[in-house]
Amino acid sequence: MEFKDQLNTTLDIKNTPKRIICLVPSLTELLVDLGLEDDIVGVTKFCVHPSSLLKEKIIVGGTKNIKVDKIKALQPAIILCNKEENTKEIVETCRRITTTHVSDIYTITDTLELIHQYGKLFSCEAKAEHLILEIQQKQTDFIDFTATKSIKKVAYFIWRKPWMVAANSTFINHLLRLNKFENIYNEQERYPEIDLEKLRKKNLDAIFLSSEPFPFQEKHIIELQKKFKSTKIILVDGEYFSWYGSRLVKSFDYFKMLHSQL
Template identity: 25%
Template sequence: IALLGFNACRQATPPPDMSARRNVTDELNRTVAINANPQRIISLAPNLTEMLFALGLGDRVIGVTSYCDYPPAAKTKEKVGDTLTPNLERIIALKPDLVIVTTSSQLEKITRQLDQLQIPVYVTNPRSVNEVLASLQHLGDVTGATAQAAKLHDELQTRINAVTARVAAQPKPKALFLVQDTPLLVAGSDTFLHDLVTLAGGESITVDVKGYPQFSREIAIARAPEVIIDPGRPENKALADSVLRKDYATTPAIKQNRIIHIDPDLTNRPGPRLIEGLEQLAHALHPTAFAAQP
């Protein structure tokens, strides 16, 4: 039945007007034929939604996921499911001329389905802070917002440079970044979160792993982190503190009272606000370096 429904949707989708299209290469090196100036865009990740709005393209966004809650205007857009399980039928019904996804959402299946329906899908794959800024420029190029993207890129790069200049001469505390505490998931060396810690003036204790793997708590403790970074909601701070102080009681981080709580929307979303997360993390890691900042 599901297959029949899919085929029915496929038959109902009108063929694209190839005369008004151009080829672009996405961040997985896929060639994608898109409208020269996409007007009906669906974003399947919060960071991508934030990028589109930051580029001044909010009026072209016709669909987002249920997790796309920033800026506030994003909440008014049509919902097409959550980030990991978007609803194909809703996407098709909105008649998008561009769907944007990220590899972190693991949407290979729906990407293939949309490809078969000749609905253009552009995939992003940022694995460092620089690549996040590059994704921003790529989206600008794809949507015709090249000038806006270049301006925003330069503004964000200036802020990054200001942070790295401030922390350059500071000692680098050994840091444990908690992607998730139970079970313990960490950020490996090929991730933008690892890069975030490095740029903020820290030294990740999980540099020897890749991606976001489950990690041994015993090994994490043995590596004696001097700082524990917990991207959690403010309302959960007290509970998180209690758990971390118990689980990591023997580490220098707990003995020196160095638990950093930071808004996960600023660190875990590889979008424009990631730079605000970098600034907050750098301030927390090296407060004296920013003490005289006007």
């Protein structure tokens, strides 16, 4: 049977894949929530949900660096990658080893499409459709919640030295917009390096410091508050803003809590 991934690459799948290596932490969590934990044979060192996986599965490297020999030794039936999380070189290497599915996600719609694909690919359609419905219901409820919220101008920091932010064409920016947070860097692409002095001239309502990939802490709030005295600076859980997949079920409740801080 032929399947297409989110890069529109055709995959020839003869049987339901039963030995899965996942190189995308958020999608590893999704596989578990689809009831596929027993079929996972390899993960990255960043696949921390559920935490037991790092003890029970073979770690085949990170999202940007993989151990090819370990992957080959596991004889996977399929490898799951993501266009943003994994490099083009990693995807090409994986394709030479076995069937490789690549996701490409910028919106919740993209996420729901991927869950639907996984449902067909791994013969767990009922669980996939149930999860899709649950996310859609949570999203509808959240849209109602934000209906009366005013738009707030924000910047979402992902790195320090150099200071970098999430801009347009990112899943983070999509979720910021859903929250009615106007990303001050919406006119730029991806993850630009920015100038703090120029940012000081903007009339920001809030600065979000993400927990990942750079682990911002309270001391960084103190550091920035000296420059942005009248701006609310908040540590945010990056998993709720950047982990597409089943994490979205919990994200909307987290966003409600975040709005209460503003």
